[in-house]
Amino acid sequence: MTLDGWLQIGLYLALLLLITRxxxxxxxxxxxxxxxxxxxxxxxxxxxxxxxxxxxxxxEQHWTGYAVAMLVFTLAGFVLLYALQxxxxxxPFNPQGLQAPAPDLAFNTSVSFVTNTNxxxxxxxxTLSYLVQMAGLTVHxxxxxxxGVALALALxxxxxxxxxxxxxxFWVDMTRCTLYVLLPVCIVVALVFVWQGVPxxxxxxxxxxxxxxxxxLIAQGPVASQEAIKMFGTxxxxxxxANSSHPFENPTALTNLIQMLLIFAIGAAxxxxxxxxxxxxxxxxxxxxxxxxxxxxxxxxxxxxxxxGNPAFAAFHVDPTGGNMEGKEVRFGIxxxxxxxxxxxxxxxxxxxxxxxxxxxxxxxxxxxxxxLGEIVFGGVGSGLYGMLLFVIVAMFVAGLMVGRTPEYLGxxxxxxxxxxAMLAILCLPLSxxxxxALAVVIPAGTAALSNAGPxxxxxxxxxxxxxxxxxxxxxxxxxxxxxxxxxxxxxxMFIGRFLVIVPMLAVAGSLARKKIVPVSSGTLPTDGxxxxxxxxxxxxxxxxxxxLPSLALGPIVEHLSMRAGTLF
Amino acid sequence: MTSHIRPALVMILGMTxxxxxxxxxxxxxxxxxxxxxxxxxxxxxQNGTVIGSTLIGQAFTSPRYFHxxxxxxxxxxxxxxxxTVPAPYNAANSGGSNLGPTSQALVDRVKAEAAALxxxxxxxxxxxxxxxxxxxxxxxDLSPAAALFQVKRVARARNLPEDRVRALVLQQxxxxxxxxxxxxxxNVLQLNRALDAMPPA
Numbered sequence: 001m002t003l004d005g006w007l008q009i010g011l012y013l014a015l016l017l018l019i020t021r022x023x024x025x026x027x028x029x030x031x032x033x034x035x036x037x038x039x040x041x042x043x044x045x046x047x048x049x050x051x052x053x054x055x056x057x058x059x060e061q062h063w064t065g066y067a068v069a070m071l072v073f074t075l076a077g078f079v080l081l082y083a084l085q086x087x088x089x090x091x092p093f094n095p096q097g098l099q100a101p102a103p104d105l106a107f108n109t110s111v112s113f114v115t116n117t118n119x120x121x122x123x124x125x126x127t128l129s130y131l132v133q134m135a136g137l138t139v140h141x142x143x144x145x146x147x148g149v150a151l152a153l154a155l156x157x158x159x160x161x162x163x164x165x166x167x168x169x170f171w172v173d174m175t176r177c178t179l180y181v182l183l184p185v186c187i188v189v190a191l192v193f194v195w196q197g198v199p200x201x202x203x204x205x206x207x208x209x210x211x212x213x214x215x216x217l218i219a220q221g222p223v224a225s226q227e228a229i230k231m232f233g234t235x236x237x238x239x240x241x242a243n244s245s246h247p248f249e250n251p252t253a254l255t256n257l258i259q260m261l262l263i264f265a266i267g268a269a270x271x272x273x274x275x276x277x278x279x280x281x282x283x284x285x286x287x288x289x290x291x292x293x294x295x296x297x298x299x300x301x302x303x304x305x306x307x308x309g310n311p312a313f314a315a316f317h318v319d320p321t322g323g324n325m326e327g328k329e330v331r332f333g334i335x336x337x338x339x340x341x342x343x344x345x346x347x348x349x350x351x352x353x354x355x356x357x358x359x360x361x362x363x364x365x366x367x368x369x370x371x372x373l374g375e376i377v378f379g380g381v382g383s384g385l386y387g388m389l390l391f392v393i394v395a396m397f398v399a400g401l402m403v404g405r406t407p408e409y410l411g412x413x414x415x416x417x418x419x420x421x422a423m424l425a426i427l428c429l430p431l432s433x434x435x436x437x438a439l440a441v442v443i444p445a446g447t448a449a450l451s452n453a454g455p456x457x458x459x460x461x462x463x464x465x466x467x468x469x470x471x472x473x474x475x476x477x478x479x480x481x482x483x484x485x486x487x488x489x490x491x492x493x494m495f496i497g498r499f500l501v502i503v504p505m506l507a508v509a510g511s512l513a514r515k516k517i518v519p520v521s522s523g524t525l526p527t528d529g530x531x532x533x534x535x536x537x538x539x540x541x542x543x544x545x546x547x548x549l550p551s552l553a554l555g556p557i558v559e560h561l562s563m564r565a566g567t568l569f
Numbered sequence: 570m571t572s573h574i575r576p577a578l579v580m581i582l583g584m585t586x587x588x589x590x591x592x593x594x595x596x597x598x599x600x601x602x603x604x605x606x607x608x609x610x611x612x613x614x615q616n617g618t619v620i621g622s623t624l625i626g627q628a629f630t631s632p633r634y635f636h637x638x639x640x641x642x643x644x645x646x647x648x649x650x651x652x653t654v655p656a657p658y659n660a661a662n663s664g665g666s667n668l669g670p671t672s673q674a675l676v677d678r679v680k681a682e683a684a685a686l687x688x689x690x691x692x693x694x695x696x697x698x699x700x701x702x703x704x705x706x707x708x709x710d711l712s713p714a715a716a717l718f719q720v721k722r723v724a725r726a727r728n729l730p731e732d733r734v735r736a737l738v739l740q741q742x743x744x745x746x747x748x749x750x751x752x753x754x755x756n757v758l759q760l761n762r763a764l765d766a767m768p769p770a
Contacts, residue, residue: 007749045587053579072573076581125661135589142588143581171576178584183592190596191603197624200600200608205661208612208619210627211634211761218622218660220610224600225593242663245704247624248610253751309697312676316683319714322697326675327665329703330638330710333752337704355665355704364669456669478667559671568673 001307005335009299012257012339013292016264020288021281023265024272030180031153031173031273033057042179049175060166063510066154067503069170070147074114077140082110084136085128094129095204101127108487113137115498116144116380118230118237118350118473119490121482125219125240130202137237138226145233145266146177148382151502152270155386158509159410160277162517167509181266186228189258197251198224223248231262234380236350236473244340244353245329256336256353263349267291267378270385278410282528287388289533294377294540295346298366303338305363311563327358338363345370348380350473357452357460357476361560364476365552368463371470373544374429380471386505388536392527393422393508395539399525409527411517418511421504428500430547432469432493437462437551445485451478454569455562459555464490469497613758621758626709628657629761632726635711635719635738637757638698639682641666642706658707666702689722710754713742723764737763 029036050057061069084091085106089099101109105121112119113136124133150173157167194200199220206218223239227249230237244250244259268288275284307323314320323334332340337354344351345367356367370377376388392409397419400407407414440446440461450457460476467474468490475481481490526532562569600608611623621627626637642664644656656662668675682700696715716738724731741760745751 004745004749011749049580049583052583053576055576069573069576072577073580076574076577080581080585123662123664125663134593135585138593139581139585139589143584171580175580178588183588186592187596191599194596194600194604194608197607197611199610200597201610202597203609206610206612206619206622208621210621211758211765212627212629212631214628216621216625216627216658216660218610218612218625219663222593222597224608225596229588240663240705242665242705242707245665246663247626247705247707247709251624253746257750310670312670313679313683313697313700316680316700317687317695318679318683318700319694319696322712324670324701325697326668326670326701327704328701329705329708330698330712330715330754331708331751336751353704355667357667357669358665358675360670451667452669452672454671456671459669476667476669477664478669559669563671567671568676569671 001303002335005303008335009303009339012260015261016268019261019265020268020272023269024276024284027181027269028273028276030176036180038180038184046175046179050171053171055169055171057169057172060169062165063154063167063506063513066167066170067506070151070502071499073170073174074147077143078110078114081113081136081140082106084132085109088129088132091129091131093131093134093202095202096129098127098129104484104487105482108491111491111494112473113140113235113237114144115471115494116148116233116235116348116383117468117471117494117498118235119468119475119494120237120473121487121490123241124238125221130221133226133239134222138229141226141229141233141235141237142178142182143174145182145229145235145381146174148380149177149181149266149270150174150382151506152382152385154506155389155509156274156277158512159274159389159412160279161513162515164513167506167513182229182232185232186225189228189232189262190224192258193224193227193255196255197248198227198255199248200224219248228262231259231349231351232265234263234267234347234349236344238351244351245355250353253331253336256332256340259351260340260343263343263347263351264378266381267347267384270382274385280528283410286528286532287385287392290536290540291377291388293533293537294373295342298346298370298377299339299342302342302363302366303335305360305366306334306338308360310360312566312568324358324360324363327355329353341367342370344474345472346375346377346379348375348383348471348473350467352474355477356463356474357478361556361563364459364463365556367474368459368466368552368556369544369548371466371472372429372433372548373540374426375470375472376540383471383501387501390422390425390505390508391540391543392536393418394426394543395536396525398539399535405523408518408524411520412512412515413518418508421508425501425504426543428496429469432496433462433465434551436465436489436493440465440489445483449480449483449486451480452569455555455559456569459559462551462555465493468493471497613762623756623758624709625660626658626707627758629757632722634761634764635716635723635757637711638708638715639700639702640706641702660707663705663707665704665706686718690718693718709756709758711757713738713753713755716742716755716760727764728769729767733767734764737767
């Protein structure tokens with residue numbers, strides 16, 4: 001670990017702090033339907049969409065109506081994306097003449113992008129046409145992110161409202177998020193990316209003759225426009241197989257910093273939107289503090305593990321001060337790779353600028369644990385905040401049990417229904433992750449795909465289902481997942497991880513919105529101070545730790561001990 | 570349920586038009602206008618032929634050139650399309666080795682690379698990036714230490730004084746952005762082109 005590395009990590013956190021409040025203020029205005037700087041341009045487009053769709057923007061929905069609208073919209077997107085892929089051979093913008101992907105792969109990719117996971121069983125530059133990348137994947141990068149933000153808003157309204165029957169209008173929330181929040185930022189960022197060297201063209205791949213006279217075929221494409229929303233929407237699906245480690249996706253230290261900021265920007269700003277909505281920004285900052293604590297713990301552990309390097313190389317006169325550079329790029333080095341890996345798994349992004357499969361054992365444990373805890377550290381766009389608020393409900397329940405009072409949060413009594421729904425949402429994660437992993441490591445169709453032997457092979461399977469269920473999309477990418485067993489089970493895991501969390505969460509939102517506010521009394525636990533931050537952090541770590549420690553012991557922890565003992569596989 | 574079908578269809582088609590076609594095509598147009606070189610892949614043209622991209626590494630094998638990092642990219646086996654064969658710096662199929670730290674295959678590979686490098690420069694510690702594969706398999710850069718490690722070999726192969734080659738490496742070294750961001754590095758293709766442009770001793 002170096003001083004310069006820590007300075008870069010510090011700078012990152014400072015910039016994040018700096019944008020949280022102004023960006024939160026802007027988002028708050030957008031979703032309250034107030035005029036913004038961009039309204040003269042965007043308002044006519046927005047109204048045109050509502051008119052064509054037959055949506056009355058003043059009519060709000062009950063939580064069930066909101067949920068059904070979201071599900072029908074997602075289903076329509078799924079069908080369209082599947083069809084686009086299967087028909088890409090006869091559609092335009094396909095200079096490489098790529099054929100349609102197989103049905104199980106197209107299914108997996110469709111589920112993956114509509115659930116904001118962006119797990120990729122395929123090599124993009126060898127599989128998908130420019131049309132599918134633009135009109136298929138880029139679109140879902142926008143709307144699955146907007147859907148996540150919309151869902152978080154529904155829950156925020158649940159806490160903010162009293163005696164209300166509705167939680168908002170899904171169509172309005174999704175449209176406003178896409179047009180006013182995602183699109184303007186992406187336009188600016190995409191152009192900055194091109195300036196820094198990210199390609200943006202529709203040309204065929206370039207045939208180059210290298211200095212030594214060899215042939216090199218260089219993949220091209222409309223990369224920058226997809227790259228911007230890939231990060232900002234915490235989608236993470238790369239235009240190329242190597243994702244953000246590819247020099248065309250992430251050419252410089254500056255693009256790397258922007259990409260990392262984009263991942264957390266909306267998740268951080270939503271804590272402020274939440275604070276504003278419930279009438280006390282300190283409530284938002286308390287949530288921010290829990291997230292920042294877990295973020296710093298993660299990045300410290302990961303940076304330490306990677307900087308230490310691989311002890312097995314010392315015998316070959318390899319300079320140990322270089323750290324573990326296997327699967328990393330020189331321009332990012334150890335610090336920026338460790339920082340990126342932490343951020344991308346704290347959030348449900350899943351973009352990578354270093355190969356997670358080649359992280360040190362304890363370095364690889366951090367991303368896995370980040371996802372297992374529910375990606376609530378700033379988190380996916382929307383899903384980070386609602387995931388965190390579900391943990392807050394459980395933490396308040398635990399606190400209530402300690403002092404023998406009915407738990408409450410922000411003046412809302414938390415009763416059996418809310419706690420049950422929160423637990424249901426939280427428990428579906430281990431069910432899918434541990435259940436599918438157990439299946440995959442005992443049947444031949446599962447084990448055949450593992451590329452590493454020993455405990456690292458187990459980690460590959462565990463990471464895959466963790467990533468899919470958590471809608472993250474990063475991978476221990478040695479896994480050969482493009483076979484029906486893995487495509488199908490991972491597709492199911494993504495589905496469970498998205499919708500089995502969302503529906504109970506919306507039920508909580510609906511039930512909270514209806515409640516009256518209980519006046520603050522001497523028995524009320526303040527939820528904007530250090531005690532609250534400590535309590536929530538503790539509940540997250542205990543829940544996650546108890547659930548997943550045994551599986552982590554079989555993977556990264558055993559591997560770490562083997563490595564120290566000099567055992568190879 | 571049925572009342573949601575019209576909005577769902579209109580919205581997904583509308584968003585496809587706006588974010589899936591208008592947005593990327595408009596960015597393509599503006600990018601081609603403002604930054605034509607970068608937008609087309611930062612290609613390097615020499616004597617009328619494209620010799621590569623400054624952002625994409627190349628597989629150098631001659632002792633006369635600086636070598637980039639090992640690359641784990643592969644290509645389809647010409648004899649059996651179901652299999653793959655190693656194809657370093659394949660810029661149409663990016664990726665890393667994905668070998669874990671306790672992998673026997675990884676340690677064997679590093680051992681072999683390190684032995685070859687030791688023979689070239691005995692007694693000098695080997696920079697880590699010179700024996701490890703990059704994440705993309707296309708890393709265009711070396712750490713300054715990894716470039717300096719090769720000065721002796723390149724100078725001998727080209728019959729140049731080591732000092733001149735070392736000075737060229739230092740001249741081609743890019744520092745951190747604003748002295749803070751990223752890591753110091755040397756672009757291997759640029760370095761080798763500068764080497765070719767050097768007058769003989």
